[in-house]
Amino acid sequence: MDESRRNELITTYRDGLLGDTLPFWIKHCVDREYGGFMMSLDRDGTVIDTDKGVWQQGRFTWLLGELYNNVQPRDEWLELAKHGARFLDDHCFDPADGRMWFHVTREGKPIRKRRYAFSESFASIAYGELFKATGDEQYAEKARRTFRRFLDHNLNPLGVQPKFTSTRPTRGIGFPMITLVTAQELRESIGLSDADRWIDRSIDDIRRFHLKEEIQCVMETVSPTGEIIDHFDGRTLNPGHAIEGGWFIMQEGKLRGDASLVQTGCQMLDWMWQRGWDQEFGGILYFVDVNGRPVQEYWHDMKFWWPQNETIIATLLAHQLTGDPKYADWHQMIHDWSYAHFPDTEHGEWFGYLHRDGRLSSPLKGNLWKGPFHMPRMQLTCWQLLTASST
Secondary structure, X not given: OOHHHHHHHHHHHHHHHHHHHHHHHHHHHEOOOOOOEOOEEOOOOOEEEOOEEHHHHHHHHHHHHHHHHHOOOOHHHHHHHHHHHHHHHHHOEOOOOOOEOOEEOOOOOEXXXXXXXXXXXXXXXXXXXXXXXXXXXXXXXHHHHHHHXXXXXXXXXXXXXXXOOOOOOOEEOHHHHHHHHHHHHHHHHOOOOOHHHHHHHHHHHHHHHHXXXXXXXXXXXXXXXXXXXXXXXXXXXXXXXXXXXHHHHHHHHHHHOOHHHHHHHHHHHHHHHHHHEOOOOOOEOOOEEOOOOOOOOOOOOOEEHHHHHHHHHXXXXXXXXXXXXXXXXXXXXXXXXXXHHOEOOOOOOEOOEEOOOOOEEEOOOOOOOOOOOHHHHHHHHHHHHHHHHOO
């Protein structure tokens, strides 16, 4: 990657974040009447559903705090982060059991929880950034408490009707991945005392149960002891998700100066690039079968925004850490394909959902799942990586 390309990319990521992505969301999603953020937006930013996803309340609050702490201490960002945290505090916890909701009305009345507790993980990193920004210990305590709720519920769920019977038990890569990155965030923001223990445990679980050297694959779902389950759910891979986990591990290796962690993260990227990159149309496929068989989910070959975001980060980080030119080539391939198809040049931000060949599937800019998280995190992370490598 030459200096000209590096500078071009810095401009793309930095200006895209500060001049496009962030202004789009701040302009359209902030609910000045009831608090929090309304993320279900049409192409031009029009609110098309006033319900609020709790994931997105925590994620945007985290982003605003992250930018305040690591880019520039703008008062607007801090006030909006506090605005998001107030909505979390006032409306997103069930007083009956302390767990968080997944979906609430505009006013904050509960609609539903989910069986897992990822709302808590996103709230915890949001509170962590607010502690770092303000020094207010209440935010650090909330960060620790919500992280503990996340861990406790996922390790020993109580009061939740299981999704499946005990006939075919499974373990998924999602819990160790989110534990890993949440602990990384809280180590940096509040100095979480047992962060390294949870990071080590999570990486060990991923390596032990989900990485399959013999078939060069990262399994999304396996048996409790790590065996491949030869049914639709067990064979289904999510390349973008595994690649995301790969860059979390690379980042830990970079921080610790641990070459074995960097190697593990790069291995995950290598394996899942080969399985996920669409050789015909470009971009990362959503689902593929471990044995090349048909996938049950009908959206399997769509191009969602977030796997592209995570692969852009992973390829750039892998190149920075190893100097291997293939990662620079892969980064250019995924960056160029994504920026040729996802950006909305008329109204800003990215579309979220494309057909396999890159045609627009839906003009939605946001919903319960898509909000200002994967995209701005990609822009911020890549901007930081490129800036550091040019100094």
